[in-house]
Amino acid sequence: MNVIEIKNLHKTYNTSQVAVKAVNGIDLSISKGEFTAVVGPSGSGKTTFLNMVGGLDRPTSGEVFVDGVNIWELSSRKLIDFRLRNIGFVFQSYNLIPVFTAKENVEFIMQMQGWDAKKRFERTKKLMDEVGLGDRLSSRPGKLSGGQQQRVAVARALASKPKFILADEPTANLDSHSTENLLDIMERLNMEEEITFIFSTHDPRVMKKARRIVTIEDGKILSDERKEAEVAH
Amino acid sequence: MxxxxxxxxxxxxxxxxxxxxxxxxxxxxxxxxxxxxxxxxxxxxxxxxxxxxxxKFYSGYIQIQHEDYWDNKTINNTFEPVDSIFETVESNELITNYAPRLESFALASSEALTRGSAVIGIDPEKENEITGLGKWVVEGEYLRADVDHVLVGSELAKYLELGVGDTLVLLSQGYHGVSAAGKYAISGLLRFPNPEMNKQSVYIPIRTAQQLYGAPNRLTSLALMVEDQYDLEKAIEGLRQKVGRPYVAMTWEEMHPExxxxxxxxxxxxxxxxxxxxxxxxxxxxxxxxxxxxxxxxxxxxxxxxxxxxxxxxxxxxxxxxxxxxxxxxxxxxxxxxxxxxxxxxxxxxxxxxxxxxxxxxxxxxxxxxxxxxxxxxxxxxxxxxxxxxxxxxxxxxxxxxxxxxxxx
Known part of the structure; x- marks a missing residue:
C-alpha cells in the first residue's frame, strides 16, 4: 500500500535572468514502512523535492498524494493541519524550540493535536525512553549535545503518530557515534512500528542503512534501487 | 495546560x-x-x-438661574425660587451645599467720592460654607444675616476713604426700574488675592439686597456645590431633568468657558x-x-x-x-x-x-x-x-x- 504517490512533480524558480528547474518531472511511490534515502549532489533538487512532498513548498506543477489526499489541493490552513496530523519532520539543525524543555518540545505537537495532558505525558515518556533520553525530559536543548537534540527531534517527529517522517540531512551535523546511534533508533522504530522514513542525505552511513535509495540529479530521478532486490540478485 | x-x-x-x-x-x-x-x-x-x-470662589460648580440671565445679566432677569427648586436641590445626593445670590451693580459712595461696584447679596452663613468668604476679612467682622451691614473690598474702601463702622451709600436701579438707594454700615473690609475684586466688591446680606433692589425673594442665581467635580455630570443630569423652564442649570464649564x-x-x-x-x-x-x-x-x-x-x-x-x-x-x-x-x-x-x-x-x-x-x-x-x-x-x-x-x- 502506497503512503505517498508523486506524479510528474515540477518546480521552477524564476530568477531575474533565467528559469531554474529544481525538480523536473519526478514520479515516485513510497509504500508504508519503507526506509528510503534520497541522495544526490548539492543542488540536485533533493531538498526542494522533500519540501514539496512534505507540503512545505508548492510545486509548479504535479501532484503529491498522501494516503490518497492530494495535499496541494488543500487550503493553506488545511495543509498545515494535514502536516500536523500526518507528517513528522527531522531537520538538519535539529530545530527544537530552545525555550522549551525536551519534554515540552515533544509534547508541543500532541498539544496542538488536542491530546489531554496525561496521554501526552505518557507518550512523551515512552518516546523519550525509546530514543534513550528518558532521563533528560527537563533539559532544554541548549543543555543537550547535537546527537541528543536530534534524538529529541526524532521523538518530536514521532509524537503525532505520523504516516511518514521526512528527514532532511538528519546526520549532517552529528559525529559518527551520534550518527550510528540515531540511525539505529530510526531503523528500530521503522522495523518495530512500521514508520515510513524518507531521508535526504549525503552521508554514506545513512545510505548503508537505507533499504531503498533514490538518486536525484538535475531535478530528475537518476536511479531508484531497493536493497532487498540487490540481495535477491 | x-x-x-x-x-x-x-x-x-x-x-x-x-x-x-x-x-x-x-x-x-x-x-x-x-x-x-x-x-x-x-x-x-x-x-x-x-x-x-x-x-468655589466665584460661581460654584452649578448655578440655577433664570433662563435669560446668563445672556443678559440684569436685575430684571432674576427669579423667585419656588419650593420645588429647593426640594430638587436638597434631594440630589451629589449636591453638598447651595447658596442663594442676588448680584447687581451700584454706585458706591462716601461723603465725597463715588465708584462703580459689584453688589453681591449673599446668605452669609451658606456663602461662607461654600466660598469661605469670611477668611478674606482683614478688618472688622463678617456679615450677619439679620443685620444690614456690608463688607467692602479693601481697595474700594481705601478709594472711598472709608473704614469699618463708616457708612457706605449704594445707589442703583432696582427691579423693573425702581430706584435703589440705601446706606449701610461697613462691618468689615475684604482683601482677596484678586486685586480687581478688592476694587469692586460689596457683599451684603441677601435680604438687604432684595430690599435695596426692590426684588423681594428674588435671586440671580442659586450656586450649588458638589463633593467631587467628577460627579458634576451626574449631578447636572439629575437637575436638568427636574428643573424646567424658566429655570436653567448651568455648569462651571458653561459659565467659565475660558x-x-x-x-x-x-x-x-x-x-x-x-x-x-x-x-x-x-x-x-x-x-x-x-x-x-x-x-x-x-x-x-x-x-x-x-x-x-x-x-x-x-x-x-x-x-x-x-x-x-x-x-x-x-x-x-x-x-x-x-x-x-x-x-x-x-x-x-x-x-x-x-x-x-x-x-x-x-x-x-x-x-x-x-x-x-x-x-x-x-x-x-x-x-x-x-x-x-x-x-x-x-x-x-x-x-x-x-x-x-x-x-x-
Whole structure:
C-alpha cells in the first residue's frame, strides 16, 4: 500500500535572468514502512523535492498524494493541519524550540493535536525512553549535545503518530557515534512500528542503512534501487 | 495546560531569551511611563486645584438661574425660587451645599467720592460654607444675616476713604426700574488675592439686597456645590431633568468657558510632549521586536512546518509584544505610584513670581498631584495602542511566512 504517490512533480524558480528547474518531472511511490534515502549532489533538487512532498513548498506543477489526499489541493490552513496530523519532520539543525524543555518540545505537537495532558505525558515518556533520553525530559536543548537534540527531534517527529517522517540531512551535523546511534533508533522504530522514513542525505552511513535509495540529479530521478532486490540478485 | 497557556508560557520564555535586550526595552518603557504618569498627575492636580479655587470662589460648580440671565445679566432677569427648586436641590445626593445670590451693580459712595461696584447679596452663613468668604476679612467682622451691614473690598474702601463702622451709600436701579438707594454700615473690609475684586466688591446680606433692589425673594442665581467635580455630570443630569423652564442649570464649564479652554489648551500641549516621548519609546520597542522576529525566522518556520497555524504563531508574537508593554507599564506604575502618593499628600509649595501670579488669580500657590484614574489608564491605553501597532509587524511576518524559505534562514 502506497503512503505517498508523486506524479510528474515540477518546480521552477524564476530568477531575474533565467528559469531554474529544481525538480523536473519526478514520479515516485513510497509504500508504508519503507526506509528510503534520497541522495544526490548539492543542488540536485533533493531538498526542494522533500519540501514539496512534505507540503512545505508548492510545486509548479504535479501532484503529491498522501494516503490518497492530494495535499496541494488543500487550503493553506488545511495543509498545515494535514502536516500536523500526518507528517513528522527531522531537520538538519535539529530545530527544537530552545525555550522549551525536551519534554515540552515533544509534547508541543500532541498539544496542538488536542491530546489531554496525561496521554501526552505518557507518550512523551515512552518516546523519550525509546530514543534513550528518558532521563533528560527537563533539559532544554541548549543543555543537550547535537546527537541528543536530534534524538529529541526524532521523538518530536514521532509524537503525532505520523504516516511518514521526512528527514532532511538528519546526520549532517552529528559525529559518527551520534550518527550510528540515531540511525539505529530510526531503523528500530521503522522495523518495530512500521514508520515510513524518507531521508535526504549525503552521508554514506545513512545510505548503508537505507533499504531503498533514490538518486536525484538535475531535478530528475537518476536511479531508484531497493536493497532487498540487490540481495535477491 | 491549554494551548493558550502554552502560548503565554512560550511568549514569556521567549521574552527572556535575551535578558539584556528585554531589560533595556523595559527600562525605556519604565521611564516613559514614570515621566508621563507623574507629569499627568501634576497637570491634572493643578487643573483640579485651579478649577476648585475658581469655581468655589466665584460661581460654584452649578448655578440655577433664570433662563435669560446668563445672556443678559440684569436685575430684571432674576427669579423667585419656588419650593420645588429647593426640594430638587436638597434631594440630589451629589449636591453638598447651595447658596442663594442676588448680584447687581451700584454706585458706591462716601461723603465725597463715588465708584462703580459689584453688589453681591449673599446668605452669609451658606456663602461662607461654600466660598469661605469670611477668611478674606482683614478688618472688622463678617456679615450677619439679620443685620444690614456690608463688607467692602479693601481697595474700594481705601478709594472711598472709608473704614469699618463708616457708612457706605449704594445707589442703583432696582427691579423693573425702581430706584435703589440705601446706606449701610461697613462691618468689615475684604482683601482677596484678586486685586480687581478688592476694587469692586460689596457683599451684603441677601435680604438687604432684595430690599435695596426692590426684588423681594428674588435671586440671580442659586450656586450649588458638589463633593467631587467628577460627579458634576451626574449631578447636572439629575437637575436638568427636574428643573424646567424658566429655570436653567448651568455648569462651571458653561459659565467659565475660558477656564475650560485654558485647561484643554494646556492638556493639548502636554499631549504633544507625551506623544514625542511615546514615539521614542515606540521605536525602542519596535527595534526589539524587529530583532526578535529576525533572529527567530527559522524557528517560526519550524513551528509552522510541524503544524502550528500561522494565526496561532501571529497570536504568540502578539502576546510577546503586548507582554513587553504590559510589564513596562507595571514597572512604570511601580515607580510612579510612590512619587505621586508622596506629592499628593505633600503638595509642592511654589515661591517667587509663579506663586505671586497664582495668588493674584485667586489660586493657592501649590502644585497639587492627582490620583485621577485617567492619569494611569491613559498610559495603559497608550502603551497598548503602541504595542498593538508594533505587533502588526510580527503578525504580518508570521502570516506571510514562507516556510521552506524560513527553514533555511
Amino acid at each position: 491549554s494551548a493558550m497557556q502554552t502560548n503565554f508560557k512560550l511568549a514569556w520564555r521567549n521574552l527572556w531569551r535575551n535578558k539584556k535586550r528585554t531589560l533595556i526595552t523595559l527600562a525605556s518603557i519604565f521611564f516613559g511611563v514614570l515621566i508621563a504618569t507623574v507629569m499627568s498627575s501634576m497637570q491634572e492636580g493643578s487643573y483640579t486645584s485651579m478649577i476648585q479655587n475658581i469655581v 477656564l475650560l479652554q485654558m485647561v484643554e489648551a494646556d492638556r493639548a500641549g502636554a499631549v504633544v510632549m507625551k506623544a514625542i516621548l511615546y514615539i521614542l519609546i515606540g521605536f525602542g520597542i519596535f527595534g526589539t521586536i524587529l530583532m526578535m522576529v529576525a533572529e527567530r525566522i527559522r524557528e517560526m518556520g519550524v513551528m509552522v512546518a510541524v503544524g502550528m497555524q500561522k494565526t496561532t504563531l501571529a497570536m504568540l508574537l502578539f502576546i510577546e509584544t503586548i507582554l513587553i508593554g504590559f510589564m513596562g507599564v507595571l514597572a512604570g506604575f511601580a515607580g510612579s505610584v510612590p512619587v505621586i502618593a508622596y506629592y499628593f499628600n505633600n503638595p509642592i509649595k511654589l515661591t517667587g513670581d509663579a506663586a505671586a501670579t497664582m495668588e493674584e488669580m485667586g489660586i493657592e500657590p501649590y502644585m497639587y498631584f492627582s490620583w485621577m484614574p485617567s492619569v494611569f489608564y491613559n498610559q495603559v491605553i497608550t502603551i497598548f495602542v503602541i504595542t498593538a501597532i508594533i505587533a502588526l509587524y510580527p503578525i504580518i511576518s508570521a502570516l506571510r511566512l514562507k516556510v521552506h524559505m524560513a527553514l533555511h534562514a
